[in-house]
Amino acid sequence: MSxxxxxxxxxxxxxxxxxxxxxxxxxACHADMEQVVALVEEGVLTPRGEDVxxxxxxxxxxxxxxxxxxxTRDLELGPAGVALVxxxxxxxxxxxxxxxxxxxx
Numbered sequence: 086m087s088x089x090x091x092x093x094x095x096x097x098x099x100x101x102x103x104x105x106x107x108x109x110x111x112x113a114c115h116a117d118m119e120q121v122v123a124l125v126e127e128g129v130l131t132p133r134g135e136d137v138x139x140x141x142x143x144x145x146x147x148x149x150x151x152x153x154x155x156x157t158r159d160l161e162l163g164p165a166g167v168a169l170v171x172x173x174x175x176x177x178x179x180x181x182x183x184x185x186x187x188x189x190x
Contacts, residue, residue: 103144107132110142114150120157121150127164129153129171 111118122137124130130150132140142150153167162170 104133105142105144105146107137107140107142110146110150113147114154116150116154120154123164124150124153124167127168129164129168 105113107118107121111121114121121130125132125140130142130146130153132142132146134140149171153171156162156167156170160166
């Protein structure tokens with residue numbers, strides 16, 4: 086897909102069944118592993134596994150991690166601020182969904 090300026094829009098489709106290790110998620114997000122670990126410690130991301138070396142992230146963690154890192158970069162938020170913003174955005178989506186269902190009934 087191209088716009089009039091000749092630049093190309095690119096995207097990545099990740100299935101929910103895909104799992105990432107810490108290293109893979111860090112690479113996919115262009116982030117340091119320490120940044121991803123900080124997001125886990127703050128509850129932004131929830132890996133499966135007992136220790137850092139055994140962590141596995143679901144495919145949906147990729148978009149959440151990228152959003153968190155954009156908030157960190159663009160708004161200069163720390164992990165706690167990012168967690169709060171993402172929780173509020175999640176709550177807004179839940180409320181929108183309830184409102185749509187109520188309007189359909």
